[in-house]
Amino acid sequence: MRHAASRIARACTLAFVATAAHAADRIVDEQAPPPPIGSEWPSYNLSVDGQRYSLLDQIDTSNADQLAEVCRYKVADTGSFQAGLIVIDDVMYGTTATETFALDPTSCKLIWRVHHRRVRPAPFSVNRGVGYYAGRLFRGTDDGRFLALDARTGRELWSNTIGDPSAGEVSTGSPLAWNGLVITGTAVSELGVRGRVMAFDAASGREVWRFNTVPAPGEANADTWRDTVWNDIGGGGGGTWSHFALDPTTGELFIPVGNPIPDFVPAERPGDNLYTNSVLVLDVFTGRLRWWYQLAPADGLDHDLASAPALYRTARGPRMAAGGKDGYLHIVDRRSHELIAKTAVTSVTEPVAVPTPEGIEACPGPAGGVEWNGPAYDPAHNLLFVGALDYCALFQSTPGTKPEIGGFNMGGTWTGLGTPRGWIHAINADTGEIAWRYHADHPVIGAVTPTAGGIVMGGDNAGKFIVFEAATGRILKEIETGGSLSGGLITYASGGRQYVAMTSGNVSRSLFGAAGRPTVVVMALPEGTVSAAHAPGVPNARRGKEYYYTTCAVCHGLDGNDWNNVDLKAVKRKMDLDGLIAFIKNPRAPMPKAFAEPLSPADELRLKDIATFIMQWE
Secondary structure, three states: OOHHHHHHHHHHHHHHOOOOOOOOOOOOOOOOOOOOOOOOEOOOOOOOOOOOOEOOOOOOOOOHHHOEEEEEEEOOOOOOOOOOOEEEOOEEEEEOOOEEEEEOOOOOOEEEEEEOOOOOOOOOOOOOOOEEEOOEEEEEOOOOEEEEEEOOOOOEEEEEEOOOHHHOOEOOOOOEEEOOEEEEEOEOHHHOOEOEEEEEEOOOOOEEEEEEOOOOOOOOOHHHOOOOHHHHHOOOEOOOOOOOEEEOOOOEEEEEOOOEOOOOOHHHOOOOOOOOOEEEEEEOOOOOEEEEEEOOOOOOOOOOOOOOOEEEEEOOEEEEEEEOOOOEEEEEEOOOOOEEEEEEOOOOOOOOOOOEOOOEEEOOOOOOEOOOOOOEEEOOOOEEEEEEEEEEEEEEEOOOOOOOOOOOOOOEEEEEEEEEEEEEEEEEOOOOOEEEEEEEOOOOOOOOEEEOOOEEEEEOOOOEEEEEEOOOOOEEEEEEOOOOOOOOEEEEEEOOEEEEEEEEOOOOOHHHOOOOOOEEEEEEOOOOOOOHHHOOOOOOHHHHHHHHHHHHHHHHOOOOOOOOOOOHHHHHHOOOHHHHHHHHHOOOOOOOOOOOOOOOHHHHHHHHHHHHHHOOOO
16 A cells, blocks of 8 residues: 555655645644545545546556455435545545435445435436535535535535526536635536536635636626627526546646537527636636636537546646547646647547538537546556547437526437447547557446556446556456446555445436446455565565656656756666665655655565666666
């Protein structure tokens, strides 16, 4: 496990990042030492940057074929189950549209469960998970409320009304909680909403800022809509469906924004229709606009963006990878805001078609592309992994249909063509070139999760859980779970044992795969299983590479160049292995000391692993 590596990451991060001060009424939880990085899964995509990369490596390419089910929990709510699970302090938390529950993550034993009674009828019933901050859970509801709960008991601490469900406003996404703020948004675009993002004080529930995803007349970029469109179509769409991403070093908050309405008649709302179908980048502290990247301007095919992007840095600079229902993975330079690469991950019709009353065929259809789980980044292999749904459609528009607030404003109809299939792609994070891909017989909607064990895990809507070798795509293990895998897929450690957990069962698009009763499924290796990469006492460059890329590289770069006044390549040229080990153990300023004295045997081996890897550099 990565206890020592967590100290490296924490020390390096403290040396690299200075965060802004906040008001005194924010929650402060600095007394308890943080848990080892990797042992928990504290947020929808593990880390706020959305990479989903786990440092755990007990399960690896040498033993993944031994994975087996440990336990399962059958969820009381029989509705749609798409949630991303989280694990904090040896407790697992999950949600349905109307319930929040806490489980023992090693036995699936129920700790508590609360039912959130609807106070108003709900137009769209789904929930994708909780956010966590300082002992509190945060979630939206399908009747337009936003709740804070005590993580120990599930007791409600505060409640805000953030939307009107009669006007189509619900809160489906997993909130992002960070530094005393908790941030969420509203959907559903088709029901006539004007999407918005709101930040609340985590302690009091006080609203700190809000940003509307469709500009009103007189606001910046309102000219990307026709002058009269505000009166003609109400809110304009732009709902936010799922999770967000954050770069804590810059304070940039990345918001995936949904489609404009009416969906299939873009001529009735001419222009690019900002900020729909965009990654909207805001200042996390103030909510002010920084920049944006629009995936599908002037959309007429319901090609919205529902999933959080992955934020990462390679030797070529900071990047953002975003996948939407347009069927592409977009790689964007976060400094210049320019597109670097655009890689098709489903069947795609080019040029983009516009629906007609007679009907046109196009790919992807409204149910295709990348859905509510976006790309993940593996820094050890410099690969992006993304799942997608390959499903084309016949689009027919109905011009002149006046949108109705709370109505279903598609502006026409669509019919699926053929059999829906799925893909998992591994894509070079710098160039966008496809390294390998897996074609599934069923849609891939659920999360795809890489780890330091050299594996990547995913699944399909028929309920098949699959473990791949990250570098090659070779299938290492397949397990039938009995229900559609359309939510989160996480990994964590407890008692020295690595676990994998997933949400299995009913999904809103259940016609695309096995429905099954909503269930949490937990897997692990048989107790006592030893990885070939964990032979006791022998330094290992592969382990060192994983440690370095996921911890040290934040300061030193992927190739050890001078990011923080210590050029590791220059240091390495002057030393042998023993000298480099001594340097890492007792570095010169400003490089922080990563290992506390006296070193444990495990720390000593990890230090040697890192040095062994660095000594291989040219």
